[in-house]
Amino acid sequence: xxxxxxxxxxxxxxxxxxxxxxxxxxxxxxxxxxxxxxxxxxxxxxxxxxxxxxxxxxxxxxxxxxxxxxxxxxxxxxxxxxxxxxxxxxxxxxxxxxxxxxxxxxxxxxxxxxxxxxxxxxxxxxxxxxxxxxxxxxxxxxxxxxxxxxxxxxxxxxxxxxxxxxxxxxxxxxxxxxxxxxxxxxxxxxxxxxxxxxxxxxxxxxxxxxxxxxxxxxxxxxxxxxxxxxxxxxxxxxxxxxxxxxxxxxxxxxxxxxxxxxxxxxxxxxxx
Numbered sequence: 001x002x003x004x005x006x007x008x009x010x011x012x013x014x015x016x017x018x019x020x021x022x023x024x025x026x027x028x029x030x031x032x033x034x035x036x037x038x039x040x041x042x043x044x045x046x047x048x049x050x051x052x053x054x055x056x057x058x059x060x061x062x063x064x065x066x067x068x069x070x071x072x073x074x075x076x077x078x079x080x081x082x083x084x085x086x087x088x089x090x091x092x093x094x095x096x097x098x099x100x101x102x103x104x105x106x107x108x109x110x111x112x113x114x115x116x117x118x119x120x121x122x123x124x125x126x127x128x129x130x131x132x133x134x135x136x137x138x139x140x141x142x143x144x145x146x147x148x149x150x151x152x153x154x155x156x157x158x159x160x161x162x163x164x165x166x167x168x169x170x171x172x173x174x175x176x177x178x179x180x181x182x183x184x185x186x187x188x189x190x191x192x193x194x195x196x197x198x199x200x201x202x203x204x205x206x207x208x209x210x211x212x213x214x215x216x217x218x219x220x221x222x223x224x225x226x227x228x229x230x231x232x233x234x235x236x237x238x239x240x241x242x243x244x245x246x247x248x249x250x251x252x253x254x255x256x257x258x259x260x261x262x263x264x265x266x267x268x269x270x271x272x
Contacts, residue, residue: 001106001147001174001198003029003080006221007241009228010177010202011035011084011108011151014056018073020229025079027234029221032149032177033070034084035110037123038063038092045117046086052117064095071103082106084151086113086123090140097144107141109134111164112151112179128152128159135171142172149175149200154183161186162193169194177223179203184213191218206233211240 009016009024011032021031036058037043046057060066067083074081082105085096093109100107111134113124120126127134134150141148150168152161165176175198176190184201191199201214202223214222222241227233 001149003198003200003221005029005238005241006215006245007234007238008032008082008177008200008221008223010223010225012225012228013113014058015229016084017058018070018077021074021079021081022077024228024231024234025077027231027238028079028224030080030082030106031074032082032084032106032108032151032223033067034058034108035113036060036063036067036083036085036096038085038087038096039089041088041121042086042118042123045115045121045123048117049115063092064099067096067099068102071099071105075103080104080106082108082149084108084110086110086118087137088122090136093137093140094144097141097146097148101144101146106147106149106175107144108149108151108177109137109141109173110151112153112177114153125153125156128156128164131164131167134164135167138168138171138173147174148172149177149198151177151179153179154181154186160189162189165190165194165197165199169197174198175200177202178219180214184217187214187217187219191220205237207236208240208243211237211244215241215244 007028008030009028011034016033037046049055087093097107111127118124177200180203187201198220200221201219205222205224
């Protein structure tokens, strides 16, 4: 599974649809739509989130039909589509995977959201502490014959993302999408543990320095989240990505120990 150019648009709940992906397609090689809650339990959790807090979420009457329509709308757009999904069981993941397979799209299993309502029903970040269930989800998605990504989060107590990357790779995943938070070294851990995975690095990707940091750690691509609708940021990141790719053949990979300290960033990704 490749992303060309190695820049993705990361899903933003309630915002990342086909129109959003089309707007960023000039700069990015892939766009992760969603997130979408697929089953009754996850949808009820999302409704609670919307009711209790000022959040925008997608809640289509038929999630699988929504996925199919959004992917069909991108058929003539030069970008690899993907869909980030939440579920409490494997059956809806297979259905979503079949919809993605029909459009050569990536299905992304959400093991990332840290909202209490979703974690309470076993979605999102809760999957990082339940590796066996996460493996079942990945295997179910992979059975649908589509490319599979897993979105994960760093800094979860008791979770070794290197081991998680190895586990999902063995279960059939093609990519791991790492929200590095304040622990950028996890990108190298994931790549070292599962070198066959496409590792997409997320969080704070804004400029040449942040792009270089993640790609030097071994990431195959970077993703922009909260500012993915800002063409100035996308142009800047794309230029940095292109510059890295142009010089990559003669550049050794940096180890975690040899990388320079990270510069303080003005902004951080908002938890989705």
